Amino acid sequence: MYKYDAIDRQLINERVAQFRDQVRRWKAGELADDEFRPLRLQNGLYIQRHAPMFRIAVPYGMLNSAQLRKLGDVAAKYDRGYGHFTTRHNLQLNWPKIEDVPEIMAELAEVEMHAIQTSGNCLRNITTDPFAGVAADEVIDPRPLAEILREWTTFHPEFAFLPRKFKIAISGTREDRAVTWFHDIGLHLKEQDGQVGFTVIVGGGLGRTPIRGQVVREFLPWQHILTYCEAILRVYNRAGRRDNAYKARIKILVQATGIEAFSQQVEDEWAYMKDGPATLTQAEFDRVAAHFTAPDYEKQDEVALPTEKAFTKWVDRNTHPHKVPGYAAVTLSLKQHGVAPGDITSAQMAAVADLADQYSFGELRISHEQNIILADVKKADLPAVWEKAKAAGLATPNIGLLTGMICCPGGDFCDLANAKSIPIANAIQARFDDLDYLFDIGEIDLNISGCMNACGHHHVGHIGVLGVDKNDSEFYQVTLGGRQGNDARLGKVIGPSFSADEMPDVVDKIIKVYLESRHADERFLDTFDRIGLDPFKNRVYEGRAHGKAKTAQKEAA
Known part of the structure; x- marks a missing residue:
């Protein structure tokens, strides 16, 4: 994985010193809250419902064991002994003191x-497939790019104050696992006529106005990716709305302009x-790609x-095919x-770091599904990894199943939330606590x-x-x-x-309608696409409609 050079270290250390002084000036009353706010946001520091929240970047989801141990140490020393992995390759600390953040940064x-x-109206963390470099269906390793x-994007002077935040995702596999269609810019690596390049998607996003992105260029040679992204950003920076935060994302500009005119x-x-x-x-690509060489895989006999x-x-449920025989x-x-x-x-972070050192060349991945991946495990070592993961509470076999859900912190922490998310997740987990039943239901993405x-x-959840x-x-729309x-x-x-x-x-x-309606080996989405929304809707509201009718009869009497 990538290692900092002298320039990287100087930039980061100078940023730490700068923010340390900004915090000192704020505490001394030399900076008003309104003046301090954009400065702290540029360093990932929010003020949430109950306490500050500090967001730490995990670029394109890659960590080494020393970094994960440090995250665990920081959480124990400056927070409440835990962290929260988000859907954007970040770790959030929910309870740090503002005064401690410069020390955390150091x-x-x-x-x-x-x-x-990790916050502000700027170019955010680059995200990609958590199995990048090892996936059996990978066409091109996206990590160097x-x-x-x-x-x-880091410290890009022209794009530090965009109309709104801006997110880029890149995928190099046959099946997109980076949600590229719902990013401001989505990039699909591919080969065409012997040349490597990108299909460029623009104007996707979720949020208040969810929109699937549109292809702005079918094929862009890889050498031009920075200049083409810069052209997109310049158009957006000039024409994106700054008078209305709800209409400031590039997806709104693309919709208003039309994809042909925008292109x-x-x-x-x-x-x-x-x-x-x-x-x-090629020389610059080779310089960066040298950091992403394959580990020393050993020839493995079938076990x-x-x-x-x-x-x-x-x-x-919890292993994924590897491009190297004998590994998972x-x-x-x-x-x-x-x-x-x-x-x-x-404690779990320390345990995972130990697992990475012992079984996966000291490297880890963070997925946008909020899990951790050991990318290079010998199949012969799977029983040992399972036993140790079980002991750490990290071996629930529910990846891709109903209780393997995505869930934001919600109203328990976030100032923006309308309702709590975690209690809903826990209640659904409790209802579907039978693993045999979960396996019978099969693959379902539940996102909250x-x-x-x-x-x-x-x-984008099968059930959202x-x-x-x-x-x-607090109410919940499905x-x-x-x-x-x-x-x-x-x-x-x-x-x-x-x-x-x-x-x-x-x-x-919803699950019962699916189980009653599915054909043999049919997944939830296949059944939904075949029978449509109405059978689910009718079942869900059946009791509610009956209750309303009885109430109306009583009132009429």
């Missing part, structure tokens, strides 16, 4: 980590810089794995029932967001849950049929919202 710098551009994009504006802008200094050279039911279920990628589930999805304790900002990606405020009470991947789609709202108490029953009824 400790992170020791292991080549930072919080730069993700790192080049990271270097280019032409980008091409016109690009013509001025197409072969300029920011055009990538007979234990046939114990619990182990085989875990292997089935292992997902450590941060979805233990009764625990907030994505949360991980300091506490507000329209959609940090829980509810729009959105917290809404109704007369100062969508069905959303999905990520190559056929990415937004879910459809089934009808009026539900109270928190109703949500486990609502999900249960």
Whole structure:
């Protein structure tokens, strides 16, 4: 993985010193709160519902064991002994003191980590496939180009104050696992006529106005990725709305302009810089790619794995095919029932770091599904990894299943949330606590967001849950049929919202309709696409309509 050079270290250390002085001036009354706010946001420091929240970047989801240990140490020393992995390759600390943040930043710098551009109207963290470099279906390893994009976007002077935040995702596999269709810029690496390049998608996003992105260029040679992204950003920076935060994202500009007219504006802008200094050279690519060489894989003989039911279920759900025979990628589930999805304790971080050192060349990945991946595990070592992961509470075999859900922190922490997310997640986990039943149900993505900002990606969940405020009470809107991947789609709202108490029953009824209607080996989405929304809607509201009718009869009497 990428290692800082002298310039990287100098930049990070100077940023730490700068923010340390800004905090000192704020405490001394030399900076008003309104003056301090943009400065702290540039360093990932928010003020949330109960306490500050500090967001730490994990660029394109890659960590080494020393970095994870440091995150665990920081969480124990400066917070409450745990952190929260988000859907954007970040770790959030929910309870740090503002005065301690410069010290946290200094400790992170020791292991080549930072919080730069994890908030604010700037170019945010670059995200990609958590199995990048090892996936069996990978066409091109996206990590070197993700790192080049990271270097280019960090401290970019022209794009530090965009109309709104800006997110880029890159995928190099046949099946998109980076949600590229719902990013401001989505990049699909591919080969065409012997040349490597990108399909460029623009104007996607979730949030208040969810929109699937559109292709702005079918094929762009890789050498031009920086200049083309710069052309897109320049058009957006000039024409994006700054008078209305709800209409300031590039997706709104693309919709208002039309994709053909927007594409032409980008091409016109690009013509001025197409072969300029920011055009990538093979030498620059090779410099960065040298950091992403394959580890020293060993030739593996076929092994007979234990046939114990619990182990085989875990292997089935929590391992992913590897491009090297005899190896597998292992997902450590941060979805233990009764625990907030994505949360991980300091002790667990230390345990995972040990697993990485012993079984996966000291490297880890963070997925946008809020789990941790050991990318390079020998199949012969799977029983040992399973036993140790179980002991750490990280072996729940629910990856891709109903309780392996995505969930934002919601109203328990976030100032923006309309409703709590974690109690809904825990209630659904409790209702579906039978693993045999979960396996019978099969693959279902359940995504929960506490507000329209959609940090829980509810729009693309097979079942999506959105917290809404109704007369100062918390209610939940349900969508069905959303999905990520190559056929990415937004879910459809089934009808009026539900109270928190109703949500486990609502999900249960949706599952029952699926189980009653599915054909053999048919997944939830296949059944939904075949029978449509109405059977689910009718079942979910059946009792509610009956109750309303009885109430009306009583009132009439």
